[in-house]
Amino acid sequence: MRIFEIVYWAGIFIEMVIRAPLRKTWKESAKTDQRVSQTEKILLGLLSIVMVIIPLIYSATNWLEFANYNLPAWMGWFGVFLLICALLIFMRAHMDLKSNWSPTLEIFEKHTLVTNGIYGYIRHPMYASQWLWVIAQILLLQNWFAGPIDLLFFIPFYILRVQAEEKMMIDVFGDQYREYMKKVGGVIPKWSIFR
Numbered sequence: 001m002r003i004f005e006i007v008y009w010a011g012i013f014i015e016m017v018i019r020a021p022l023r024k025t026w027k028e029s030a031k032t033d034q035r036v037s038q039t040e041k042i043l044l045g046l047l048s049i050v051m052v053i054i055p056l057i058y059s060a061t062n063w064l065e066f067a068n069y070n071l072p073a074w075m076g077w078f079g080v081f082l083l084i085c086a087l088l089i090f091m092r093a094h095m096d097l098k099s100n101w102s103p104t105l106e107i108f109e110k111h112t113l114v115t116n117g118i119y120g121y122i123r124h125p126m127y128a129s130q131w132l133w134v135i136a137q138i139l140l141l142q143n144w145f146a147g148p149i150d151l152l153f154f155i156p157f158y159i160l161r162v163q164a165e166e167k168m169m170i171d172v173f174g175d176q177y178r179e180y181m182k183k184v185g186g187v188i189p190k191w192s193i194f195r
């Protein structure tokens with residue numbers, strides 16, 4: 001099981017490396033609109049606790065051992081596969097969104113609407129990547145506290161965030177974003193069977 005924990009921590013490290021350059025540009029960019037609700041702030045805080053802090057306690061101590069569960073090995077390996085897919089999508093999304101990225105809901109002075117690259121297939125690749133991540137986490141960290149709780153918090157965050165984000169994008173980009181929504185799916189491409 002340790003191997004799956006190692007993969008999880010490697011994933012966290014890779015996400016930090018991918019994000020680091022954009023975090024730097026984000027801090028320096030001038031913002032023209034910021035829409036961060038109190039609920040979102042709380043949920044974001046809780047998400048970092050369930051994605052990093054609790055897994056850290058799980059990996060570094062035996063305090064949570066009583067809540068472990070054991071899955072068949074193939075499920076752990078499936079978790080590895082999902083995590084790799086999540087990281088690939090995460091990386092591609094950062095390469096395409098570039099300096100328009102923000103950890104919250106913000107519009108920058110030089111904001112442009114990105115509809116190319118992976119954004120030509122789905123509007124929310126970073127959230128799609130996070131969906132894969134939270135499922136992978138259940139399979140990789142086989143503990144009721146370190147594994148499934150991330151999914152539990154991600155669901156309300158996702159619903160609130162996407163609603164507020166799309167409203168903001170429509171307020172700022174108007175018909176350009178409405179057209180984009182018509183053509184391109186949210187987290188699943190529109191040409192799929194789920195259309």
Ligand code: SAH
Nearest residue numbers: 100102104105106112113114124125126127
């Ligand atoms: N929902 C996207 C982006 C998440 S980052 C994804 O899942 O990949 C959130 C920031 O991205 C928001 O502050 C918003 O201003 C910006 N954003 C979202 N979609 C965008 C797009 N298509 N073009 C430019 N900026 C976008």
